[in-house]
Amino acid sequence: MTKSAPVQEDREVILRVRNLQKIYNPGKKNEVRAIDDISFDIYKGETLGLVGESGSGKSTTGRSIIKLESITAGTVTYKGQDISKLSGRSAVMDFRKSMQMIFQDPFASLNPRIPVKNIIGDALRLHGICKTDEEVSAKVNELLDIVGIHRCYANRYPTEFSGGQCQRIGIARALCVRPDFIIADECLSALDVSIQAQIVNLLIRLRQERKMTYLFIAHDLAMVKYISDRIAVMKDGKILEMAPADELYARPLHPYTVSLLSASPLTDLHKEKQRRRMDYDTSTHKYPAGTEVGMFEVSPQHWIYCSKAEAPQYEQRAFSRLQVAN
């Protein structure tokens, strides 16, 4: 048992977040601790799922990492570089070339007044990837092919597309700079069920082809499990539990994770009828001042936010459940 964030030697850490804090209106009456001291690593090529209810700070986490929000305290290190120390336009541009974001609302995140070829093409020009019009148009066509939008639609405006198609255009725009890291912030929640599956398949295909790393923020637990290698559960600005996806679903330890999993409806009728919901008492993670609380690794790669006194209990439970499973 070590009290620090997970470190594993054999995999390359692409993003390291340490003691990240984001406080809105600090010191005022309406102070909001959106992110309250979280630490985690994302390894190259993996997908980390970030789940939690609205207001838990999962979107703020994504936005802080990509520098859309300034951070109050802590460090975000991307490829060995502290992103808060990036200064100057070119440094930030290089950073953004490497890290991109797909947003929740496919309509609101595309400018309705410019055609698709410019939505994608302007990004290409801005980053100096393509110079001439011919290059830009060839590249736009290539990107549209990748995301499955017909080339002849390049002159159309976002309003002429459906939600799923707009989300594909958003993905094409994110891909145009060939990023290594993509933050997908609830990119499925505005889409219909049959379209969600198409977008997920596209994201998985791109991950394989381009060896990309994803931070996948969502609240649909089944979908998060499907796409993620590891999952972090957030609540009130804190990561309460982090574990490999299968482990988290098979052996959830934190009572909040248990309640969250028990609340999500299942598509199998019989399992759904048998599902019993567990309520979570929020007072269980309000620790009195002076208690030593933090992330503890209670079994390999399985981290729990708890007090030092509770950690051995979790460890014991993790161990006994593992035995049952074997």
Added chain:
Amino acid sequence: MKETILSVKDLTISFQTLDGKVSAVQGVTFDLIKGETLAIVGESGSGKSVSVKAINRVLPKGNTRYEQGEVFYQGQNLLDLPEQEMEKIRGKKIAMIFQDPMTSLNPTMTVGKQVAESIVKHQKLSQADAMQEAVNLIKLVGIRNPEESSKCYPHQFSGGMRQRVMIALALACKPDILIADEPTTALDVTIQAQILDLIDELKRKLNMSVIFITHDLGVVAHVADRVAVMYAGRIVEIGTSEEVFYYPQHPYTWGLICSMPSVDTKDAVLYSIPGAPPNLLNMPAGDAFAPRNAYALAIDFEEKPPFFKVSDSHYAATWLLHPAAPKVTPPAEILRRYDTFKSLYTNVEGVSVYDKVCACAGG
């Protein structure tokens, strides 16, 4: 004998738009049985909201055309009633809850007043009595400190609390029928679970019938006694929850079930329905789902399939059920569900895709 409380027959609705006529609902027919929860599932634009809004006649007056069809409630066709008569039914006998609780509540009135307003209108109580009744209702839907909460404005509440207020508002007149139009879509899973349980509990307590609209099959599995699946303005399959979840016959239902991963899904590629829903402005001839349907037959592109009976309670509109249709093998997930169904319900009558699969495997 099951008592039918509401009967929708051949409902066809179109909207006049600048681009032309949008056929939003085409020949929708279903019965609502007293005390049951009927779930209507479908993607956006499938006509599920329009169908139920037509029941309460809350569609925009200017451009809505009720082309044909009837909605029978207590022996009268609601679509023929004069507006004054309809006002006695709308909200009082048939109440609605909408998706977005913020835009459905008046931001400038306290929630207690909003609930009381409906009571005064329909039950002819005095202001003071109505206010007291409103507080009782707010308590009934599980809001703490009902006395004080009733004096709050909607913005002081969270989304889940607002949806509870909406439910209190809908229940104010003890309606026979509650229409819930995606009531939990805007809510977190934990809050969603509470609201679903609340609706279920109140349904039993007040002996209501519920029409529940959603696109989430997990929610359907939780609440529904019967399920109707809609696609492009038509019901493509209707049956009990068991039948639709374990014995689905329509390829669109297959696609819906398969494209939602469960926590056990390990497939390398998620099953997805290709393409996008049709444009309701110019519907294709034949089955609207045919262009996206891997199982489409030649006839699907020419003629709309009628309903084929699978059992007394289960109907599906797909040519695959026609005796002359070729044998097809549904996706693996669906076959697994068929096996579950066979093991649960041994005597299954009528025609089904499953029989054909068995025949195919056997000979």
